[in-house]
Amino acid sequence: MSLPDDYLRYPMRRRGMDHDRYAYSSLFARKPVLWPGSARVALWIVPTLELFPLDMPIGNVKPAGALDRPYPDLWNYTLRDYGNRVGAARIFRALERRGLKASVAMSAGLVGCYPHLARECVRLGHEIVAHGLDMGHVHAGDLAENVEREWVMQALAKLRAASGQAVTGWYSPAHAETWATLDLVAEAGCAYVCDWANDDMPYRLNTASGKLHAMPHGFEVSDLQLFHVYRKTAGSYVRQVTDQFDQLYREAADHGGRIVTLSLRPWVSGVPHRIAAVEAVLDHILSRAGVWNATGVEILENWTAQQV
């Protein structure tokens, strides 16, 4: 039960990160960003539409909401499917009534079973973000690089064909990546990923094959985390998300434009007893001056133009 000698050797103990994917940077030591119209906060709304196949394998990374009861797990299958059938419609309506656009992360498999979803996103002016093939295809562990490349290419191809959009945002199922994911999505023409939880602003990622940035996903105040993982009430959700907004809004006065990301799973917050909480959060945010609602690609382009 003893440890090898090299357990106390630290080859990556050095200035900066213990890897080469990005550089260390303090959020408060950066050049302030100025959003259009001198807005304090960019409001980035990310509804995430997930396909959980009835026969999905459960590997060593289990996405939240996975079908983990014995087959056929109709309990969980239909609860998730409810999100794509009913919850999404409810969320899209809440956004449309407020004139808001979003970046809709979508399992590419939904293009096959619910083709109207991509069309609806296009009609409403939403950006489509690739959310993998489906929730049974998790990019993790020792997934072979050629297999993963195929998954990335297929997912992007399906969503690009269905929407006519460039689709340059990537959000891995379950926030999971392999060592190769960033290289592969950059190679496939993506401009940003939403998997990294370490910042409130975009930052540059190093890849073998092209420019890529991390966009802040705000998962700690996502409906998934607060309702599904932490089991909070609607009142607690509203309080925590509006506190998040208020803090970043206040910070923006001294440190430049901030981003507030609202991550929504229709199977979580598109249910009748929670949708009002989402609407309350939106109305709180929209009641403040200096809020710029934009898609991920718009926020990233604006931010990038200010980094020279």
Add this chain to the structure above:
Amino acid sequence: MQRKAEPGHYDYLPYFDRPVITWPKGARLAFWCAPNIEHYEINPPRNPMRSPWARPVPDVFGYSWRDYGNRAGVWRMMEVMDRFGVRGSVSLNVAVADHYPEIIEACVARGWELFSHGVYNTRYTYGMSEDQERALIADVKESIKRCSGQDLKGWLAPAITLTDRTIDLLAEAGLIYTLDLFHDDQPMPVKTPSGRLVSVPYSLEINDFTALYQGAASPTDYTDMIIAQFDRLYAEGAEGGRVMCLPLHPFLIGQPHRVR
């Protein structure tokens, strides 16, 4: 190594009717705040007794969540502590001084104490030989001296992982307090073969890691817990000084919705 049924680190002392502890200026309560400034490695070596990450590496979800503390959370936490005039005693993974020296410079400039939380939070003491443990203590001592000029006084084992030897080795190395024992609300002597060692109350109850992360408390509930902890210890402080520790992790408490 033979396992023991009791740790043997301390004797029993009834909680009430003890010799009275007197704090400076007649204070009832010694309040201290312990920011845990940590680095979790993206690709740490295996330890047979504990896997560092829940998922296969790279665990982007877990790694980047912790990394939030060093990029954003720690700076927000410092601003709040400055505003309230609260100094910290830092539970430090000493490799942070190599990775992000600006964070340590900011702590030292504020007059904060640095104590040991090992080298990385992904290097566990479980399974270390006596020589390895001595080497770890020596590394931490030297690292803290180099980055702050401070002499190492206290120890919270990395990720609270210990061996049966750890406590004795700390005393032998000249440290004066340990934070790894949670058996009391006052400082207590620790029995060691060499040197003198005191157990200082830390907390796994009003720790943001146990309350917010493991316990899923809302920020409002967490605030209520901390106030209740304070109110009771303050009241008891009329009978003799008490200690209240508020351990914080920048990747949790430094989130915008919690720092307020």
